[in-house]
Amino acid sequence: MALKGNKTQVTDLAGRTLMPGFIDAHGHISQYGFALQMIDLQPEPYGKVMSIPQLQKVLKDYIAENKIPAGTMIVGNGYDDAIMEEHRHPTAQELDEVSSVNPIYIEHTSGHMGVANSLLLKNMNITYDTPNPVGGIIGKDPATKQLTGKMQENANINSLQYVITQLPKPAESDKYKSLLAAEKAWFAGGQTTICEGRAAPDNIDHIMDADKKGLLKGDYIIMPDYDLNADKLTHWKQFYKKYNGHIKIGGIKMTFDGSPQGKSAWLTKPYLVAPEGEKQGFRGQPIYSTEAAYKGLKAIFQQGMQVHIHCNGDAAIDEGLNLLERLKKEKLLTKDMRCVLIHSQVCRKDQVPRYKQIGIMPSWFPTHVYLWGDWHRSNVLGEERARRISPLKEGLDQKIPFTIHHDSPVTPPDLITAVYAAVNRKTRSGYILGPEFRISPYEALKAITINAAWQWGEEKEKGTLEKNKRADLVILDKNPVKVDPFTIKEISVMETYKDGVQVYKK
Incomplete structure (x- = not known):
């Protein structure tokens, strides 16, 4: 208390736990804000849609209760075929049963795919003969010669870009409403540094404009999407690694494949059960050709x-490993770049040492074990591969720096559940999946504090409670290191402080 002055605020923790503010290693705050405007189609534990009839009812009720006129775009988010009882995607025809006079698009929880009804397909000029876009798949049923409505990867991105053009523009007073609501959700999750993990130019401009108006309180690290910003790399370089207000460019994002729970990840061995519309033996596919990926990285x-x-x-x-190794040999990749393979989920034992050899790091997604571990075992990967999802202990043993993340809106912006999953590896059904890959609560907390600060090149000012570091703080109701590990996800964020200013209180 030697530094206490007249303006010093003293807080009695009363047995609660003080920690450095959590750092978002990979999330999508703009996408989360957009999702807040959509109809919630999530299943348990975050929502209630557990079947296709329930999904249809939620959409119908929304249209009826809000007296939505014909022609108005309807958008839903978060449906999950892995959890719904049918274990399949809704079809265009099932969405037609909701409405044939409103265009409808529903996005999958993974963010890598979605489903359009027939009217929307017509409005987008998509027919059975429309070729797949590069890096995407338009769902087609060869038996009936009809579109299924399913849009995957770049076909999904193209659909969402069209959908956005059909939505009414918010009033000037509401322009930043969804972004600020999303920021509050990050603060409620104890996070003081926020990631925009795959940003379109419009998203970047929106966040920067909000900051210029003095509306933002958190630090924002933006990763422009390569495909949408390939001609702007020199422009974004001026904001790289240095904050302008609350915002900096953290680097550039590339996407090499899809999602494992959506069966669009690119595997070396086939999926246990092929996804709808694909033959047994399907292994997913890359977004880029090898040379196109190399060209982008270079x-x-x-x-x-x-x-x-x-x-x-x-x-x-x-x-990713092969191309980064190639670029390292060409002296273009240097260790101080701290490059990251995001998710790194279906990670083989022989791949793990290569992260260290090349001088890169993984950011793992252990919440997958909790939410989709049962699905991976029974339908996607089988026991042997499923147990290796996010093998954190292997990385720890080999002294590979790593972070963990929530990938919101794939899951809520909740890093405490990510810590719980990393520590326990317990699935929804209670099965312990890959117990040999569990890590301690302390090591899991490092992955969302000091390790995440290191990932972003901010370890000198964030990530620990030390003299001369930023006063980014979170107060928890319990100590994650001392409670029963199986109760970690019940821990609550009580208060969050950014640069010493309270930005959240429960």
Whole structure:
């Protein structure tokens, strides 16, 4: 208390736990804000949609209760075929049963796919003969010669871009409403540094404009999407690694494959059960050709910028490791870039040492074990591969720096559940999946504090409670290191402080 002055605020923790503010290693705050405006189609534990009839009812009720006129765009978010009782995606025809006079699009919880009704397909000029876009799949039923409505990867992105153009523009007074609501959710999760993990130019401009108006309180690290910003790399370089207000560019994002629970991740061995519309033996597919991926990475490294590569399947991880190794030999990749393979989920034992050899790091997604571990065992990967989802202990034993993340809106912006999953590896059904890959609560907390600060090049000012570091703080009602590990996800964030100013109180 030697530094206490007249303006010093003293807080009695009363047995609660003080920690450095959590740092978001990978999330999508703009996407989360957009999802807040959509109809909630999530299943348990975050929502109530557990079947296709329930999904249809939620959409119908929304249209009826809000007296939505014909022609108005209807958008839902968060449906999950892994959890719904049918274990399949809704079809265009099932969405037609909701409404044939309103275009409808529902996005999958993974963010990698969605389903359109027939009217929306017509409005987008998509027919059975429309070719797949590069890096995407338009769902088609060869038996009936009809569109299924399912849009995957770049087909999904194209659909969402069209959908956004059909939504009414918010009033000036509401322009930043969803972004600020999303920021509050991050603060409620104890996070003081926020990631925009795959940003379109419009998203970046929106966040920067909000900051210029003095509306933002958190620190925002933005990762422009390579495909949408390939001609703007030199422009974004000026904001790289240095904050302008509350915002900096953290690097560039590339996406090499899809999601394992959605069966669009790129694997070396087939899915246990092929996804709808694919033959047994399907292994997913890459978003880019090898040379196109190399060209993109090379362009980023020539700007001296960090890259985050989305790699879920082991084939995608192979591609990422091989290309980064190639670029290291060409002296374009340097260790101080701290490049990241995002998710790194279906990670083989022989791949783990290569992260250290190349000088890169994984950011793992252990919440997958909790939410989709049972699905991975029974339908996606089988026991042997499923147990290796996010093998954190292997990385720890090999002294590989790593972070963990929530990938919101795939899951809520909740890093405490990520810690719970990393420590316990307990699935929804109670099965312990890959117990040999569990880590201690302390090591899991490091992955959302000091390790995450290191990932972003901010370890000198964030990530620990030390003299001369930022006063980014979170107060928890219990100590994650001392409670029963199986109760960690019940811990609550009580208060969050950004630069010493309270930004959240429960």
